[in-house]
Amino acid sequence: MSDTLSAEILTSHILDLAHSGKRVDGRGPDDYRPVRIEPGFVASADGSALVHLGDTKVLAGVKLEPGKPFPDTPNAGVLTTNAELVPLSSPMFEPGPPTPTAIEVSRVVDRAIRAAETIDLTKLCITPGEKTWVCYVDLHVLDHGGNLIDAALLAGVSALAHTTQPLVRFGLGAADVPLEVDHFPIECTFVRLGDTIVVDPTVDEERAGQGRLTIATDEVGRIVAMQKGRVGAFSPDDVKELVDRAFRHGDRLRSLARGGGTGA
Amino acid sequence: MGTVGAKDVPVLMSPDGLRIDGRREDEIRPIRIVAGALRQADGSAFVEWGHNKVMAAVYGPREVHPRHLQENHKAIVQCRYNMAAFSVDERKRPGLDRRSQEISKVIGEAFESVVFAEEFPRTSIDVYIEVLQANAGTRCAGLVAASVALADAGIPMVDLLPAVAVGKVAGEIVLDLKKEEDNYGEADLPMALVPQSGRLVLLQMEGHLTREELAKALDLGVQGCREVHAKMKEALRTRYAEGDGGAA
Amino acid sequence: MRPGRGTYRVGDTIYASILGYYDPRPPVAQVIPLAGRYIPRPGDTVIGTVTDAQGTFWLLDVGAPRWAPLHITGTPWKVEVGETQRYLHVGDAVLVRVESLDPTGRIGVTMLGEGLGKLDGGTIVTISPAKVPRVIGRRGSMIETITRMTGAEVAIGQNGRIWVSGTPDAIERVSEALRMIDEEGHRRGLTQRVEGYLTATSARAPPLIDPRLPSVVQRLHEPRAADGAEEPAGPDDDGPSSSAEPSSHEY
Numbered sequence: 001m002s003d004t005l006s007a008e009i010l011t012s013h014i015l016d017l018a019h020s021g022k023r024v025d026g027r028g029p030d031d032y033r034p035v036r037i038e039p040g041f042v043a044s045a046d047g048s049a050l051v052h053l054g055d056t057k058v059l060a061g062v063k064l065e066p067g068k069p070f071p072d073t074p075n076a077g078v079l080t081t082n083a084e085l086v087p088l089s090s091p092m093f094e095p096g097p098p099t100p101t102a103i104e105v106s107r108v109v110d111r112a113i114r115a116a117e118t119i120d121l122t123k124l125c126i127t128p129g130e131k132t133w134v135c136y137v138d139l140h141v142l143d144h145g146g147n148l149i150d151a152a153l154l155a156g157v158s159a160l161a162h163t164t165q166p167l168v169r170f171g172l173g174a175a176d177v178p179l180e181v182d183h184f185p186i187e188c189t190f191v192r193l194g195d196t197i198v199v200d201p202t203v204d205e206e207r208a209g210q211g212r213l214t215i216a217t218d219e220v221g222r223i224v225a226m227q228k229g230r231v232g233a234f235s236p237d238d239v240k241e242l243v244d245r246a247f248r249h250g251d252r253l254r255s256l257a258r259g260g261g262t263g264a
Numbered sequence: 265m266g267t268v269g270a271k272d273v274p275v276l277m278s279p280d281g282l283r284i285d286g287r288r289e290d291e292i293r294p295i296r297i298v299a300g301a302l303r304q305a306d307g308s309a310f311v312e313w314g315h316n317k318v319m320a321a322v323y324g325p326r327e328v329h330p331r332h333l334q335e336n337h338k339a340i341v342q343c344r345y346n347m348a349a350f351s352v353d354e355r356k357r358p359g360l361d362r363r364s365q366e367i368s369k370v371i372g373e374a375f376e377s378v379v380f381a382e383e384f385p386r387t388s389i390d391v392y393i394e395v396l397q398a399n400a401g402t403r404c405a406g407l408v409a410a411s412v413a414l415a416d417a418g419i420p421m422v423d424l425l426p427a428v429a430v431g432k433v434a435g436e437i438v439l440d441l442k443k444e445e446d447n448y449g450e451a452d453l454p455m456a457l458v459p460q461s462g463r464l465v466l467l468q469m470e471g472h473l474t475r476e477e478l479a480k481a482l483d484l485g486v487q488g489c490r491e492v493h494a495k496m497k498e499a500l501r502t503r504y505a506e507g508d509g510g511a512a
Numbered sequence: 513m514r515p516g517r518g519t520y521r522v523g524d525t526i527y528a529s530i531l532g533y534y535d536p537r538p539p540v541a542q543v544i545p546l547a548g549r550y551i552p553r554p555g556d557t558v559i560g561t562v563t564d565a566q567g568t569f570w571l572l573d574v575g576a577p578r579w580a581p582l583h584i585t586g587t588p589w590k591v592e593v594g595e596t597q598r599y600l601h602v603g604d605a606v607l608v609r610v611e612s613l614d615p616t617g618r619i620g621v622t623m624l625g626e627g628l629g630k631l632d633g634g635t636i637v638t639i640s641p642a643k644v645p646r647v648i649g650r651r652g653s654m655i656e657t658i659t660r661m662t663g664a665e666v667a668i669g670q671n672g673r674i675w676v677s678g679t680p681d682a683i684e685r686v687s688e689a690l691r692m693i694d695e696e697g698h699r700r701g702l703t704q705r706v707e708g709y710l711t712a713t714s715a716r717a718p719p720l721i722d723p724r725l726p727s728v729v730q731r732l733h734e735p736r737a738a739d740g741a742e743e744p745a746g747p748d749d750d751g752p753s754s755s756a757e758p759s760s761h762e763y
Contacts, residue, residue: 007561008603013635017680024635025685042313042397055303059396060352064421084358088321088392090304094329095344097359138358140394141303142319169353225350225475305550306555325549327578336616365615380520380529385616387577418642420518420529460527500531504546 011208016060017156018193023205025054030248036262037154037164045152047163047179047212051155054111054202055145059091060137060155062163064179065132066126066170076085077124077132081110082140083152090144108227109139109153112216115224116185118160133165133178146202149214149227153187158257159201188246189214192232199245206230214240215246219254266284277434282393288440292410292428292488297408299416301312305392307356307417311409315399316443320409322417322426325387338381343372345406351398367403368393374407374456374466380420390418400446401429404454407466412496426492427456429464430481431474437480439488451482456491502503516544542547550575550641550671552619557628558611559636559669560621562603563598572606575641575671580619582608587623605631607667607675614652627667634665636685641672644652646697647690654693654703661710662686685713 014024021029042048045061069076087093113119124133131142137159139152162179164247167173182246190253191201191209201209211232216225223243228234256262269371276284283289293314302308305321312318312386328334332344345368348357360368375391391414404427411425432451446452453466473481483488515521518530519541528534533544552558554575560572560580569581584591587740588600600606607628608728612620621685623629639647648667659666664678664686676686682749689706 007605007636008601009631009634010636011603011606012633015682021679022680022684026688039446042317042350043346044352044397044399057302059348063350063355065355082349082358085347086392086394087323087344087390088394090320091301091323091326094598112371135356138347138355139279140350140396142394143304145303226383259558288610307547327577327579352707384577387617415531416547418532418545422520422529423527469713 003219006207010204014208015194018198019198021196023198024033025199025202029196032200032253034262035154035253035256037158038207039158045159046152046166047159047161048060049155049158049162050142051151051158053151053154053200053209055143055149056147057143057145057146058139058151059140059142060152060154060159061080061140062159062179063138064163064165065138066131066172067264069125069129069132073121073170075125076127077119078134078136079110079114079119079121079137079141079182080091081113081137081156082106083109083141083148084142085141085148089141093144093255104227104229105139105148105152107215108149108214108225109156111135112153112185112187112225113137113156113160113216113225116216116218116222118181118185119179144202144203146205146206147189147200150187150200153185153216154253154257157181157184157186161258175206183218183220184257185218186250186253187214187216187225188242188249188253190236190242190245191230191237192234197238199249213242215243217218217243217247217250219251221247266508268452271492273448276445276448277436278443283433283438285442287438289436290484290487292440292491293442295408297412297495299412299499299503303418305413307413307415307419309416310411311405311412313405314440315397315407316395318396318397318400318402318405319394319507320355320406320413321331321392322389322410322413322419323392324389324417325384325419326390328386328388330401333378334386334426337385339379339384339387340390341372341379341389342390343368343375343378343393344397345371345393345403346481347395347398347402348403351395351402367406370466370468371403371407371473372409374425375410375414375421375482378425378458379394383420395467397400400441400443403466404428404456407456408492408496412499415496415500423458423460424493424496425456426459426489426496427454427502428485429454430485430488430494431480432477436469437477437484439484451481453478453485455482455485455489457486459490459493462486477512514543516540516542518545536560536590543640546644547640551579551611552576552580552613554610554612556670557607557668558610558621558671559607559631559673559675561605562600562745563602563604567596568593570596570607573612573620574608574669575638575673578619578621579615580610580621582606582610582621582623586611586621588629596669596721600630605636605675607631607669627702631667631675633682634675635687637674637676637690639672639674639690641670641700643694643697644668644670644672644691647674648703649703654706657703657707658686658689658710661707661714662689685710688713 004051036052038050042049047062050059085102137156164176194212212229214227296312298310301310307322395402407427430453431449431451433445453469456466529542532545560574564571569583572578608621662682664682666673727741
């Protein structure tokens with residue numbers, strides 16, 4: 001049902017509820033929506049995962065193919081992350097070249113994967129300076145029910161964790177081998193609703209929000225990426241508190257990204 | 265069509281008339297249709313057809329953007345068929361290539377042939393098809409998904425629009441080609457049928473067929489479409505008999 | 513029989529043109545939609561949001577295929593030309609009535625009428641327009657139950673937008689009841705399930721009506737005059753369960 005209502009009274013209601021620690025869908029400020037991950041959803045990809053985050057659905061597909069390394073990193077593989085916010089997924093999205101929103105999702109997810117050293121790019125090198133694996137992580141948004149960044153990274157990391165290097169297809173080996181994943185970054189997004197800061201916003205909450213903050217953490221306790229977005233502001237103390245919250249959610253979501261399955 | 269006689273051509277037809285995956289010439293691959301698979305769209309459907317996975321969504325009738333496309337006496341039907349980068353063996357660059365644009369056009373026109381567009385002047389009915397996993401026959405699977413999505417969106421239409429491809433493989437006319445048959449077969453003929461009138465609103469063909477073979481292919485295709493039609497109706501019944509539909 | 517809403521005729525045969533259930537009202541064959549956008553009909557009360565303010569009118573999104581212009585003469589205010597933005601802003605929600613629908617799909621709406629006007633406070637819950645008759649219930653029984661058991665004030669738009677006002681707890685319970693109707697409205701025992709839910713949660717809130725709120729509720733429960741098919745149901749108020757099969761012809 002695409003009756004996306006941008007009524008002011010919805011925003012006021014969301015802010016009123018938040019003031020007393022409540023949310024329209026019955027969650028508390030620190031409740032994440034239920035998450036379900038289906039690894040291996042797409043057989044044509046070398047790795048894939050469909051993430052359901054509440055009403056949000058993002059499908060990630062990983063493709064590996066031999067290519068040329070960048071001249072400045074002759075011993076490293078190439079990693080490319082791309083998010084498609086296709087118009088199928090929301091009445092707000094239109095056909096055409098990637099919008100700034102789509103580019104932001106791509107880049108924030110890419111930064112987390114890269115900074116967490118999710119995959120060791122030097123292991124993707126085939127012949128130094130000449131030939132390396134190029135790893136494409138394509139994120140396809142299917143249903144935009146809010147919080148695309150978290151869902152997209154969950155899908156991307158989960159897909160990487162279930163990726164096989166297609167050595168046979170490219171005549172580079174006798175058998176395919178699993179892609180080694182060293183770290184599991186998890187992104188956790190918050191929006192400010194008045195004096196309350198809620199995790200995992202819906203579309204309506206994003207619209208009502210007075211600033212958004214995304215914090216990516218990994219399993220060894222590092223903060224690996226952040227992004228403040230939309231109009232609004234956070235104090236340094238807010239940020240410190242949100243980092244703690246991001247680690248708590250991250251630890252729980254990480255086990256799902258590794259294994260697939262369901263969690264609330 | 266692939267080059268016949270290329271190396272590693274698989275055995276497409278066994279001596280006892282079975283195809284590469286064990287089907288008879290008039291058998292369709294397994295089809296699963298979920299109506300109402302998405303929340304944001306006005307109507308949606310997910311179709312798994314053999315090894316194809318396709319999602320479709322419909323938005324509208326709604327205001328036309330850009331406005332100059334608006335027509336005073338009817339709704340316009342805008343269709344976008346897109347393949348995910350990871351849906352095929354070799355990664356596809358994101359965005360619509362020429363093939364996708366052509367398919368979008370013929371599918372959109374097929375729907376314009378059955379939608380009662382004059383009921384919604386100056387509006388747009390937007391049909392979006394995303395191929396998530398491809399294994400021959402994606403335009404038919406996409407069309408079927410989009411047709412169920414249109415019904416799920418409450419759009420008035422002459423009828424649902426079942427579709428299937430017929431082909432010629434190892435000299436035989438067969439229903440619903442899978443990838444190897446598409447690559448190494450001799451002809452491919454996708455079609456979409458209006459069951460109510462018995463007419464075809466999508467018809468394409470590539471390859472070589474005699475007149476006799478074409479006649480046989482059309483008969484087989486119509487029969488296949490009727491089979492697909494039953495599954496489409498069943499999917500819609502399931503959605504509205506059991507509550508808010510499932511997920512992909 | 514002759515073809516009515518949701519049908520078309522070829523030769524001697526009448527076919528369904530939409531997904532719905534067959535509801536013959538001799539001599540008219542009609543199909544009641546199960547899904548789809550709101551299709552306006554004169555006399556409907558609807559909730560719209562302002563999407564644009566022009567010199568002499570505002571454009572309202574009422575969930576219909578097209579936006580609906582609300583002309584300054586259709587309001588209780590004396591609005592000077594060019595002064596529209598002083599009265600309604602983009603994002604404001606209003607309760608209006610559909611006056612006309614011309615062949616080009618242009619929707620005429622008015623804010624002149626009892627209970628109509630700008631909506632303040634509360635929230636809006638959106639359901640499928642096809643489920644609105646279920647929210648109303650037989651002769652208003654469902655909405656009467658919901659308001660009585662929660663103390664909330666409710667205004668129902670035929671476009672599936674329902675304004676709910678009251679205590680936060682009442683809003684939460686009404687929203688949940690509406691969600692149940694939206695998702696399970698075609699299954700048997702709906703009234704019992706909704707009552708069961710409201711009873712189970714009733715200890716939480718005393719039924720208080722906020723006296724400041726406009727009393728728009730009662731009149732809005734009247735069935736749509738146009739079709740008289742507000743509840744094309746069997747003996748219980750659970751609607752067309754027995755005939756809820758999508759129409760037999762083509763869907």
